[in-house]
Amino acid sequence: MTTNPSTWAHDPDRLFAAEPRQRELARHLYEGVAELPLVCPHGHVPPRLLADPDATLGTPAELFVIPDHYVTRMLYSQGVSLASLGVPTRDGSSVETDHREIWRRFAAHFYLFRGTPTGLWLKDELVRVFGVTKPLNADTADAIYDELTEKLAEPEYRPRALFKRFHIEVLCTTDAATDTLAEHRSLQREGWTNVRPTFRPDAVVNLDAEGWRENLDRLGEVSGLEVTDYRRFVAALEARRTFFKALGATATDHAAETPHTERLSDREADAIFQRALAGESSAEDAARFTAHMLLEMARMSAEDGLVMQLHVGSLRNHNRAVFARFGPDRGADIPLQTEWTRSLRALLNAHGSDPAFRLVVFTLDESTYSRELAPLAGHYPALRLGPPWWFFDSVKGIERFLDAVVETAGVYNLAGFNDDTRAFASIPARHDVWRRTVCNWLAGETLRGVLDESEAAELAHELTYGLARRTYRLA
Amino acid sequence: MTTNPSTWAHDPDRLFAAEPRQRELARHLYEGVAELPLVCPHGHVPPRLLADPDATLGTPAELFVIPDHYVTRMLYSQGVSLASLGVPTRDGSSVETDHREIWRRFAAHFYLFRGTPTGLWLKDELVRVFGVTKPLNADTADAIYDELTEKLAEPEYRPRALFKRFHIEVLCTTDAATDTLAEHRSLQREGWTNVRPTFRPDAVVNLDAEGWRENLDRLGEVSGLEVTDYRRFVAALEARRTFFKALGATATDHAAETPHTERLSDREADAIFQRALAGESSAEDAARFTAHMLLEMARMSAEDGLVMQLHVGSLRNHNRAVFARFGPDRGADIPLQTEWTRSLRALLNAHGSDPAFRLVVFTLDESTYSRELAPLAGHYPALRLGPPWWFFDSVKGIERFLDAVVETAGVYNLAGFNDDTRAFASIPARHDVWRRTVCNWLAGETLRGVLDESEAAELAHELTYGLARRTYRLA
Amino acid sequence: MTTNPSTWAHDPDRLFAAEPRQRELARHLYEGVAELPLVCPHGHVPPRLLADPDATLGTPAELFVIPDHYVTRMLYSQGVSLASLGVPTRDGSSVETDHREIWRRFAAHFYLFRGTPTGLWLKDELVRVFGVTKPLNADTADAIYDELTEKLAEPEYRPRALFKRFHIEVLCTTDAATDTLAEHRSLQREGWTNVRPTFRPDAVVNLDAEGWRENLDRLGEVSGLEVTDYRRFVAALEARRTFFKALGATATDHAAETPHTERLSDREADAIFQRALAGESSAEDAARFTAHMLLEMARMSAEDGLVMQLHVGSLRNHNRAVFARFGPDRGADIPLQTEWTRSLRALLNAHGSDPAFRLVVFTLDESTYSRELAPLAGHYPALRLGPPWWFFDSVKGIERFLDAVVETAGVYNLAGFNDDTRAFASIPARHDVWRRTVCNWLAGETLRGVLDESEAAELAHELTYGLARRTYRLA
Structure with a gap:
């Protein structure tokens, strides 16, 4: 199942068209942007990695396999159990703990990533970041494991060193509304002002989020406001936004199953909120409350200038057995058809023409690119289109996106790129x-x-540097 | 933000593939059709432009900016107000009246159209119709304004002169069912029989159209039939169709939010119609009445041979503030998901196999090309697929259309091209x-x-000439 | 309307890109797989063609026109009546019986297939299987008819001879659950074990199938179980599966309007079944029963190892007049929007991670490729994506499929190719x-x-040989 060319090298013209004139011009354009700093306005890198100067990237299995649901889901789809890959459980059942064994399983199945962006990223990371020169497969697994282990122990492979080597200009993390941002404060005290938090309130805004009640209590604690009603809930969120902004945040992030927005009266909102406090809110309550809170968040963004991001359309935890044993974010989130035109109408009518407001949207339904999103972005001043997200952050995904949106929305209504990753060492590969x-x-x-x-x-x-900086008000 | 090559010239091979053999063959095929007359079976050119031999195209701002919602929406999306572009208001509030200033704003933002069909059309119009040789930007704005102003005053830039220069074989306008067609009659008296009207009854058929009651009264006047019930309403429409046909019309045009068709009994239809007359009809009444009237219009087309056009899937006036101040057609119409298979079933079962009937459909939902429209057109004899519409009248839009429909429907079930424009001087650019x-x-x-x-x-x-003529029964 | 180059030859590099390097590599890869045996795990070839050693392919009209709804629908769409093409009626009304005349009509309209896969297959079949050297059109119709008639009478054009000439490794037919498989038994007695049945129970599972009650009685007969309740219905189906499996079946096939799956209690299932027996079941009953039975069929597949195929999303018999006169499968089946993520959740949660279970899905809604199907196949071990189906079994359809699914699902979650045809002589063309x-x-x-x-x-x-064999457990 595997290939064994003697060395594993990169085609310097990779991803460029075969046609010689296009290839030459693509290379010329690429040379003009290849060395630009990386602007990373949205992602999921744990701030701890950078806040702790002694943090390391762990074992090769910890770096490349265990936490990466892009990787584990593909192996799972071909019959490799998550337990055998060391994915931690929440039911206490045991999983593989031998990281070399996990790495071998990964290596033996690396051929599954042929033709996928994950395959491109992994190879690029191994070759360019770690200097691996043999293709990864069952035969080379052990030698590469040893080589990586050795390098990962060296100071120049610590996250802070890589941050500089990667030439990252700014990196925004994603942080719960209830986070104390202790690590960000520590970073800033050290002068690491190019790591910024992002305000993500889903866990308190979505009434059906796991542990909502505990999250709400925590919100009360960190905001110093006892959250006993809807009015105080809004006040607590506003207080947290102010706190995040003071620590360098320029954006918020919101996830929902649909982009439906709908204004409730304060009385209705409070009635739902009270039902939720009493543990009596329904699924419909939760959906309407989220729809209302998206409008409220837009209102706050128009006031405080934090750029609002909206990631929509994933049915989370489709596989209930995987969720029960391994928890969320294990590669079992599946996209849904999404409707944007009617859904965003309330929000865009309220704030879409306000120069103080900025909304960046992300979809998992490519049929909406040309039908809904590009026409909306080609009209409303506040709206920018985020780059292809998740499954679509890929060569063909990017091409379909540009093909579908630029003719209608132009380039200047796009938000540039963001890597959206928790895999810190893969950031350069994704930008590349x-x-x-x-x-x-x-x-x-x-x-x-x-x-x-x-x-x-x-x-x-613009597409590789300028738009991301300006869209996220980082410039 | 702008580019300044010393001259602004056209690549004679523009829009052809980079690959040399394909480019050469494309050029060869193009040479065979480049000089064919323009057949324009659907568009929105005001007949006044041609009926009045002294009509001019106005100032450069009037020609290129103010009435063109493709242009103004893009500038609006980047924060340029419609008022500053001279877009007329209906609330009496003032707007920019200095046309040179409007032109400067447009020129300074012309870079926004990079990569868009509007950018291609505008450049082609400036270069090929008006002989402009400098790229349009803030620096060249004034000089180009002066150059255009001078040319627009010359007789050879009057619409009638351009009509001949453009080599237009036939141009169909779009006219309200209540229109007296005075300009068309005048044109025909002069022998201009290549300008034809098209019957568009939306303003009396869609019960929720603005000013429906006044439109209905007007229908009574021009048809000479007092429209007091559904039966007379149908008779009045039939009378108007006869009148349009006598003045050269070969087609009708219908717009709706969805393509839903549904037969009501005459009694149900009249009950809804009476509620509408009494100002008491509901949104559901209006939707069902439109669905029924599409069937009625198909029945009439099967009888009188007028080709029925159906443009479906736009949510009009998404931005309520823009609508309130500037009215309809300002670039704030956003597409919706559209369902054709079930929706057209009643209509196609009633008339879809009748050789006397012809239906041309247009969609804003590209996901329906291969899934619904091509299979329908590849079966029903009456059905032809209109060319990519609106946002999709673009290089990639055309390619996606051909890629998606030809394999299933073949070429001979397509309706060829129509420019669908009110921007008269852009017609050659669009056909090109x-x-x-x-x-x-x-x-x-x-x-x-x-x-x-x-x-x-x-x-x-066929695709550039024959299909349009035969589909619209102009041959 | 027709073209007359002096000879009708194949471009040996057909379907390869124009760009020389890509063309060369494509040719090289093709040379490596062009001569591989044909694996045909799903199709509709009548087993009689192979069971009867003296069977012939009939007249040219019987071979190429009358039974092929891909052909007749396209001619119908351009005004050629089905009766004039000899399509048999079920109302007893007469149709064209002169097969030479039918062939002439087909030949005169052969230009309609320009740009379609049907056109490619027909030409390939005529040129490579029958050695025709003149392009088919009105002028050549008679000569080619004579040439084909002569060849079709020769022993080497009998189905069994062609089976060997085509180098078919295995061919699976599709057979009603109530079929006695007499022809398969006969074939096996002769040692033709490479023709296998497939279990298709739609006619007894879908309560609204035409003739359901008679089909059910027949199920009782062939299974030897009087089917008086739901429990016996399930038992009868299980018995038939065992019988099919014993005769070489490795798969089942199921068609439904939607992929909705939903578990009913046995009591609910029986209540619906009893209503159906009494002729009192509703459309909703039928939909819920199908949704439930898909789950039951998955349960049985997990037990007996038959690979489950699911073909979803066609609105059958859209044209009621055609259905009334000519019956089903006449080219009037039109695709519907399809939702997979929520619909398959019950089934995939029940069996999607079971290594004994295998599900192959087929869609007519291409927008679901990247949005739903690839993410599902990239997670659930049991799920494989069938190749582009029906309208999408075409050059561009295949490219869109690979472009849309491989980046997310990889190649190894695909099911390879199947030709899905009843046109036996077109099998090599489709694989090619x-x-x-x-x-x-x-x-x-x-x-x-x-x-x-x-x-x-x-x-x-893998894509041309290995995946099909392994997916269908034929290896």
Whole structure:
């Protein structure tokens, strides 16, 4: 099942079209942006990795396999159990603890990633970050494990060293509304102001979130406001936003099953909130409350200037047995059809033309790119389209996105790129796929006479650097 | 933000693939159709422009900016107010009246159209129709304004002169059912029989149309039938169709939010109609009445032979503040998911196999191309697929359309091209994008061995000329 | 309307990209798989064709036109009546019986298939299977009819001879649950074990199937179990599965309008079943019973190891007049929007992680490829994605499928190819389109640096041979 060329090298022209003129122009455009700093306005890197100067990336299994649901779900889909990959359980049942064994299972199945972005990222990380020169498979697993283990122990492979080597200009983490941001405060005291928090209130806003009641109590504690009604709930959220903003946050992030927005009266909102406090709220209550709170969050963003991000359309924990044993975020979240035109109407009518407001949306339903999202972004001043998300952060996913949205929304209504990853060491690989694919796409547009070369070069800079900085108010 | 190559010229091979063999064949196919007359079976050019021999195209701002919602929405999306672009209001509030200033704003933001069909059309119009040789931007705005102003005053830039220069074989306008067609009558008296009206009854058929009651009274006046019940309403519409047909109309046009069709009994239809007359009809009444009237219109088309066009799937006036101040058609219409298979079933079962009937459909939901529309058109004799509409009248939009429908419906179930524009001077540019893109697509099919060269040449002629003429019964 | 190059030959590089390097690599990959045996795990070839050693393929009209709804629907869409093509009626009304005349009509309209997969298959069949050297059109119709008639009378054009010439390794038919499989038994007695049945119970499972009650009685007869209640119904189905399996079946096949799955209690299931027996079941009863029976069939598959196939999303018999006169399967089945994520949740939670269970799904809604199906297949071990189905078994359909699913699901969660045809003589043409298109796609991935050449060669073998054998447990 595996391939054994003698060395594992990168094609320097990878991801560029075969046609020689397009390839040449793509390479030229790429050379102009390849060394730009990385702007990372949205992602899930644990701040601890950077706050603790002695933090390491762990074993090869901890770095590449155990926490990465892109990796574990693919192996699971071909019959490899999550337990055999060391994925921690919440029911106390035992899992594989031998990290070398986990790595061997991963290596033996690495061929499953052929043709996938995960495969591209993993190879790029192994080759460019860690200097691996043999293709990963069952035969090379042990030698590569040893090589990685050795390197991961070296100071230059600690997260802070890599942060500099990666040339990261700014990295935004994603943090619960109830987080004390102790690590961010520590970072800032040390002068690491290029790591910023992002305000994510889902766990207190979505009434059906696991542990909502405990989360709410925690919100009361950290805000110093006892949250006994809807009015105080809003006040507590506002207080937390102020706190996050003071620590450098420029954005918030919100997840929901649908983008439905709907204004409730304060009385209705409080009635639902009281039912939730009493443990008596229904699924419909939760849906309407989320729809209302998205509007409230937009209102707050229009007031405090935090950029609002909305990630919509995933049915979480589709596989109930996996959820019961291993918990959330194990690769069993499946997209749903999504409706944006009617759903966002309330929010966009309320704030979509307000220059103080900025909304960045992310979808898992590609059929909405050209039908709904590009027309909306091509009209409302507040709206920007986030880059292809999750499954679609891939070569063809990026191309379909640009093909579908640019003709209607133009380039300047896009939000540039974000890597959206918890896998810190994969950040350069992800940006590099975006940069190469964007440059190749612009080269194609240029050779067809849609753009001229100087326009293409400007747009390459915007798409890989400028738009992300300006969209997220980081510039 | 702008580019300044010394001259602004067209790539003669624009929109053709970079690959040399495909480019060469595309060019060859294009040369065979580039000079064919323009057949324009559907559009929104005001007949006044041609009926009045002294009509002009106005100032550069009036020609390129103020009435063009493709242009103004993009500037609006980047924070330029519609008022500052001179878009007229209906609340009496003041807007920019200095047309040179409007033009400067447009020029300074022209870079926003990079990668968009609007950008291609505008450049083509400026370069090929008006002979502009400098790229449009803030620096060149004034000089180009002066140059255009001078040319627009010349006789050869009057609409009638351009009509001939553009080599338009036939141009169909779109006219309210209540229109007296005074301008068309005047044109025909002068022998301008290549300008034809199209019967569009939405304003009297959709009960929730703005000013429905006044429109209905007007229908009574022009038809000479007092419209007091459903039976007379149908009779009045039939009378108007006869009148339009006598003045050269070969088609009707209908817009609806969905393509739902449903037969009501005459009694039900009249009951709804009476509620509407009494100002008491509901949203559901209006939806059901439209669904019923689409069937009635199909019945009439089967009888009088007027080709029925159906444009479906836009949620109009999404931005209520823009609608309140500036009215409809300001670039705030956003597509909706559309369902065709069940929706058209009643209509296609009633008339879809009748050789006298012809239906041309247009969608804003590209996911329906391959899933619903191509299979329907590949079965029902009456059905033809209109070209990519609105946001999708673009290079990639055309390619996605052909890619999605031809394999299932073939080429001969397509309706060819129509420009669907109110921007008269942009007509050649729009046809040229279609012709180039179609020829390049056919070249691609030929090089892959799906077509041979003589077939490709025949299909190029059909797609750019023959199909439009035959579909709309203009041949 | 027709083209007349002097000879009708195949481009040996057909369906490969124009770009020379990609073309060369595609050809190289294709050469590695072109001669592999054909694995045909799903299709509709009548077993009689092979069971009877003297069976012939009939007249050219019987072979190419009358029974092929891909062909007759396209002619119907352009005004050629089904009766004039000899399509048999069920109302006793007369149809064309002169097969030469039918052939002439087909030949005169052969240009309608330009750009379609049907056109590619027909040409390939005529050129490669029958050695035709003139393009088919009105002028050549008679000569080609004579040539085909002569060949069809020769022993080497009998189905059994072609089976060997085509190098078919295994061919699975599709057979009603009530079928006695007499022909399969006869074939096996002769040692033709490479023709296998597939268990298709729709006609007894879908309560609203035409003739359900008679089908049920027949089920009782062949199973020897009087089917008077739900429990016996299940037992009868299990008995039939055992019988099919004993005769070589490795799979079942199920069609439904939606993939909705829902567990009913045995009591509810029996209540619905009793209503159906009494002729009193509702449309909702039928829908819920189908949803429940899909779960039951999955349960049985997990027990007996038969691979479960699910073909979903066609609204059958859209044109009621065609159905009334000509019956089902006449090219008037139109796809519907399909929802998989919520619909399959019950089934996949029950059996999706069971190594004994295997589910292969087919969709007519391409928007679900990347949004729902690839994420589901990239998680659940039991799930494999069937190849593009029906309208999408085409060059661009295959490319869109691979583009949409591989990045998320990888290649190893695909089911390879099946030809799904009742047109026996078109089998090699269909596999050849798949093989060429797949090899060209893999060449493209390789030139972009996503795969290396040895990986591409391995994947070409898997996609054209290995995956189909292993998915259907034929290896």
